[in-house]
Amino acid sequence: MLEIKDLHVSVAGGTEIIKGLNLSIPAGEVHAIMGPNGSGKSTLSYVLAGHEGYEVTQGSITYMGQDLLAMDASERAQSGVFLAFQYPVEIPGVQNGYFLRSIVNAQRVSQGEPELNPVEFMKKVKEVLKLVKLEPNMLKRSVNEGFSGGEKKRNEVLQMALLAPKLCVLDETDSGLDIDALRIVGHGVDALKGPERSFLVITHYQRLLDHVVPDKVHVLQGGRIIHSGDKNLALELEERGYEWLIEGQS
Amino acid sequence: MSQAPLSKAEQNPEVSSLMAQKYQHGFVTDIESEVAAKGLSEETVRYISAKKNEPEWLLEWRLKSLEIFLSMEMPDWAQLNIPEIDYQDIHYFAAPKERPKSLDEVDPELLKTYEKLGIPLHERAALAGVAVDAVFDSVSVVTTFREELAKHGVIFCSFSEAVHDYPELIKKYLGTIVPRADNYFTALNSAVFSDGSFVYIPKGVRCPMELSTYFRINEANTGQFERTLIIADEGSYVSYLEGCTAPQRDENQLHAAVVELITHDDAEIKYSTVQNWYPGDEEGKGGIYNFVTKRGKCQGKRSKISWTQVETGSAITWKYPSCVLLGDESIGEFYSIALTNHFQQADTGTKMVHIGKNTKSHIISKGVSAGKSQSTYRGLVSVGPKAEGARNFSQCDSLLIGDLCGAHTFPYIEVSRQDAQVEHEATTSKVSEDQMFYCQQRGLSAEEAVALIVTGFCREVLNELPMEFAVEANKLLSVSLEGTVG
Amino acid sequence: MSLKDVNWGPLLTPSKPLSTNENGFISSERQELALQRLSQFNMARAEAWRYTSLKRIVQLKLMSDAQQTEPNWQLSFNEEAIKASSASMLLNSKLRIISLSELAKQNRDQLAEQAFVWIEQQFAQDETMHDLHSLHYRDGLVVIVEAGQDAGELCINMKREKSQVSAQSAIANTLQIDSRNIWFYLAEDAALKVIESFETEQGLQNHTQLSLTSMYLSKNSKLDYVRSQEQSRGNEQTSLHLGRVAATVYAEANLSLTSLNLGSDLCRLELDISLEESQARADLSGLYLGSSDVLLDQHLTLKHKAPSCRSSQSFKGALGAKSRGVFTGRVIVSQGAFDTVAEQNNPNLLLSESAKAVTRPQLEIYNDDVECSHGATVGQLDEDALFYLRARGLDEAAALRALTSAFVGEIRETLPKQNLKRALDSSLKQSLGLELELNEAEEWIDWELISANI
Structure with missing residues (x-):
């Protein structure tokens, strides 16, 4: 599904943040990336989504056999790469319902399918709203504007469910959530797991991984993966922190 | 609910008694001075030029400036009520009679003056590592630390000396950043300027100490017209401080200075001012008219000019320290606190002129008005058609203390580039009653609470000042606020 | 001359000649x-x-x-x-x-x-x-x-x-x-x-x-x-x-x-x-659209003369081609106008390389019992919002359209008549080449109603 080889990334015209990262995620697997602040976790998610503020100076990313770096942000999204933002952007004046229908239809058109009319769309969206416990009236509000932290993250999971992506990148989707919201988000993500869908879960904490159990856990430090293991590694990190690993490095 | 506009302050006797605030630099120094006859004419200009033994080209330049001045009209666009100024009733030149050769020869009276001002030249300079140039009325009396600076190739001297010692630099830069015809007061200054400071930082030199000039108007009926020129050559850096005081007098006195800064590639000038000219008494009598033109040209790529000002003095302030961002990726900054009390008026702000590519500017202005004073922020941000990728952010906040003062915010934003990002935000409010109550409940007096809150309000700007000045500025804010609350 | x-x-x-005086x-x-x-x-x-x-x-x-x-x-x-x-x-x-x-x-x-x-x-x-x-x-x-x-x-x-x-x-x-x-x-x-x-x-x-x-x-x-x-x-x-x-x-x-x-x-x-x-209130809003080489100058003065009045101003400029937009908005709060709340906002969107915006939001305040604020911006559309839309699969043109529509949408929504909305839409299309994403039908979708009926 995703093959990252010797990836080097700099902030456009500036410092190098990711320094030779290798990662392979087969279809259907859930991989977690953990690591201390400033290790390059969010940079990785932006690079996968195609943010122009980051420059790939070396290495390759292959997604479903294609060169991901050759595609722009919208092409990546249309071909099934989904980033759940750590800080979902507020867009005043753009109605959420309109926005959701537009992104669904943009994907359908790119796949040669007809656009959904409002009623067809509503049928589709109604199921998903239940999944993340949001009310239909949230469709009338502006995208993310005035949403609580939990509502924003649930809106991200809602979009993920609507677009049915192949690769889901969750950038600290658990941050800023209380226990109930975390359960809803975790349950939503868990419901989307399937043999053809891979997850890359970026997180600081074990708690999201209780809901979305990872096949592999990687520790990112200084722009490189310094250690990998199974789901028990996350528990160990929760207990012991990162320092023992970092010390082992140097 | 509709009630007559009664003044809360006037009704409160406690407030009225507190309104009597003392200016601490109001003494007069008894020093023998040489003073030019009153009046503005070709003779006056020739007299000043001759006194300074100036070259012919400079005299010609002055005379041309006078001609320009006489053809111009006093600007009237500011939010100021300026009484008519009789330009013939002013002495355009005053100098302590004996010019000292070194610090040891400085008239003890004069040294005492500086002590009173809080500038003990010896100790202060030595302790703080600050090189000081002191301008007394029209002439520079002493410059400290010159030798130390010379080791690094830094030139720091009075403007008059520079005219003789570095004529090629003066000729090359004088009037190129602030043209003499720029406005009414620059024309006047260019005709009759007496002295000021000159700084040159050579290529690649980071000036080893902060440079400082103190200006003082001592003589009565005297105008002060100094000129400062700072040149920062490629890759150099200098931090320059300027302080101003004047004696307490009933008449208004005119101060019309010009400051020119230029930075070449990768150079940076940080220019800080604490302006505490005599503001007039609580009835609005007397005080300095402070009509100053300050401008910096970021000529070189990646160069930076940063203005920080704390304006607490003067009866009337008319001042817009500006940056012309010519070099690609150059940066202009303006941090300002303007505090007015009693009958003071201030119309101050900045101009950020974006010309080069990827230029940035940042404006933080904090206006505090008390008593019956009027304080205005007036600032221009202009993005020219070639200023690709220009960025500006401006934040202008005003705080009102009492219901008889005024606070005004007049930004001018002119953008000719699609890819520019310009943001301006402003707020006007009073000292929050919640904050006051909280402070008072913790044992502070109303006055202390206001001073604390005002200092907090100004924090972003105070942080930009060098340590030396920040302490002084803090004290000045508290003193200037005395008698503002009841 | x-x-x-x-x-x-x-x-x-x-x-008419000055001598005629035919009205009262x-x-x-x-x-x-x-x-x-x-x-x-x-x-x-x-x-x-x-x-x-x-x-x-x-x-x-x-x-x-x-x-x-x-x-x-x-x-x-x-x-x-x-x-x-x-x-x-x-x-x-x-x-x-x-x-x-x-x-x-x-x-x-x-x-x-x-x-x-x-x-x-x-x-x-x-x-x-x-x-x-x-x-x-x-x-x-x-x-x-x-x-x-x-x-x-x-x-x-x-x-x-x-x-x-x-x-x-x-x-x-x-x-x-x-x-x-x-x-x-x-x-x-x-x-x-x-x-x-x-x-x-x-x-x-x-x-x-x-x-x-x-x-x-x-x-x-x-x-x-x-x-x-x-x-x-x-x-x-x-x-x-x-x-x-x-x-x-x-x-x-x-x-x-x-x-x-x-x-x-x-x-x-x-x-x-x-x-x-006292307690008078004014809510002012506006939109100016610049095309070709027009000059649009909005000059606004709002005076608070009495206590406890409220005012708001929101004027938006969308400027294309070689147009110039000017906004001058002055709020004057008199002495004695206690308990005043006034806010003012003037965002400008430059949609072409040669368009120009001038904005002068002004506060003139003579009394301390006030809460006044103003903001003005000139620039392009929010880059984060553009990326967010593109990361969800909208192409660049569609993302730009959606955000521009949102920019003018706020005023458009307040227009009481369909013909005014149509005039605005056609003007947007003619002068800025901008087809509004929010078409008539879209805007009237009642999601809750649809949701309740399926």
Whole structure:
């Protein structure tokens, strides 16, 4: 599904943040990336989504056999790469319902399918709203504007469910959530797991991984993966922190 | 609910008694001075030029400036009520009679003056590592630390000396950043300027100490017209401080200075001012008219000019320290606190002129008005058609203390580039009653609470000042606020 | 060329000879005074005219009075057309609409007398637009709403069609002036909705609209006023709109004003709002769209004169091609206007490389019991929002369209009539090449209703 080889990334015209990262995620697997602040976790998610503020100076990313770096942000999204933002952007004046229908239809058109009319769309969206416990009236509000932290993250999971992506990148989707919201988000993500869908879960904490159990856990430090293991590694990190690993490095 | 506009302050006797605030630099120094006859004419200009033994080209330049001045009209666009100024009733030149050769020869009276001002030249300079140039009325009396600076190739001297010692630099830069015809007061200054400071930082030199000039108007009926020129050559850096005081007098006195800064590639000038000219008494009598033109040209790529000002003095302030961002990726900054009390008026702000590519500017202005004073922020941000990728952010906040003062915010934003990002935000409010109550409940007096809150309000700007000045500025804010609350 | 010609050009020639004094409001003395003041007015030194000059029309001559024809007035009240020719056009228990000349002549009851005195005072003001207007005075309209009545909705449209200009006058170098003045007088507790619009047919010759709209909001009255303006522009002709909207708002009265400025070659709109008594409120919003090389100058003054008044201003500029947009908004809070809350916002969107925006949000405050803020921005669309949309699969053009639509959408939503929305949409399409994403059908989707029915 995703093959990252010797990836080097700099902030456009500036410092190098990711320094030779290798990662392979087969279809259907859930991989977690953990690591201390400033290790390059969010940079990785932006690079996968195609943010122009980051420059790939070396290495390759292959997604479903294609060169991901050759595609722009919208092409990546249309071909099934989904980033759940750590800080979902507020867009005043753009109605959420309109926005959701537009992104669904943009994907359908790119796949040669007809656009959904409002009623067809509503049928589709109604199921998903239940999944993340949001009310239909949230469709009338502006995208993310005035949403609580939990509502924003649930809106991200809602979009993920609507677009049915192949690769889901969750950038600290658990941050800023209380226990109930975390359960809803975790349950939503868990419901989307399937043999053809891979997850890359970026997180600081074990708690999201209780809901979305990872096949592999990687520790990112200084722009490189310094250690990998199974789901028990996350528990160990929760207990012991990162320092023992970092010390082992140097 | 509709009630007559009664003044809360006037009704409160406690407030009225507190309104009597003392200016601490109001003494007069008894020093023998040489003073030019009153009046503005070709003779006056020739007299000043001759006194300074100036070259012919400079005299010609002055005379041309006078001609320009006489053809111009006093600007009237500011939010100021300026009484008519009789330009013939002013002495355009005053100098302590004996010019000292070194610090040891400085008239003890004069040294005492500086002590009173809080500038003990010896100790202060030595302790703080600050090189000081002191301008007394029209002439520079002493410059400290010159030798130390010379080791690094830094030139720091009075403007008059520079005219003789570095004529090629003066000729090359004088009037190129602030043209003499720029406005009414620059024309006047260019005709009759007496002295000021000159700084040159050579290529690649980071000036080893902060440079400082103190200006003082001592003589009565005297105008002060100094000129400062700072040149920062490629890759150099200098931090320059300027302080101003004047004696307490009933008449208004005119101060019309010009400051020119230029930075070449990768150079940076940080220019800080604490302006505490005599503001007039609580009835609005007397005080300095402070009509100053300050401008910096970021000529070189990646160069930076940063203005920080704390304006607490003067009866009337008319001042817009500006940056012309010519070099690609150059940066202009303006941090300002303007505090007015009693009958003071201030119309101050900045101009950020974006010309080069990827230029940035940042404006933080904090206006505090008390008593019956009027304080205005007036600032221009202009993005020219070639200023690709220009960025500006401006934040202008005003705080009102009492219901008889005024606070005004007049930004001018002119953008000719699609890819520019310009943001301006402003707020006007009073000292929050919640904050006051909280402070008072913790044992502070109303006055202390206001001073604390005002200092907090100004924090972003105070942080930009060098340590030396920040302490002084803090004290000045508290003193200037005395008698503002009841 | 003399100073006065540079200032006002043909506008300084009175439309009718000074000696005629055929109406009750503008005397020959008033015209004389106006002429004198305007001749001495130095536009180049006036801060208020810093970004606007009338040099596009100074070479033109005024069309002779004989050549002038009346534009087409269309009035409707609660959806019913009103015949515009009669002197007393409408009279019912809620409101009356009469011409100024009729008001001057008739026996006036107390309310009409109050309106009459107010209008006289307004015309007597030393004010530039009133001066210009008195040189080109044509009869006007007075709308009086009776105390305690909610009168409903009044639409007033002035349309200038090409065919109305006589062939002879369609020669180059002459300027036609349409001048109009409308007065709204709301008695205590009265309410009214007004939609005032200006249109011209495409391809009209040199044409000036001179418009004066004044409002008097008595205690606890309420006026919703929408103003839409668009003139034919370009093609070797010049269109000029000089408009002034003045409102005096008394205790607890409520003014809501929306201005849609869809373009003239040169449009200057002055808004002058005064909150006279406590708890008065004014909410002002506007949108100006710049295309080709037009200059749109919004000049707004809002005075808080009494305690506990509220005001808000939100004016947005979307500027394309070589257009220039100017916004000057001054909030003045007087001494004694305690407990004032005022906010002001002017975001500008530059949609082309050659467009230019000037913004001057101004606060002038003489009292400490206030909460005032203003903000202004000039720039492009939010980059984070663009990335977010693209990361969800919208291509760049679609993402740009969606965000631009959102930018104008806020004002669009508040427009009370479908025809105004359509005018805005077509103007967006014509002048900015922007097809609104939010089409008519989309906007009316009731998601909850659909959700409940499936």
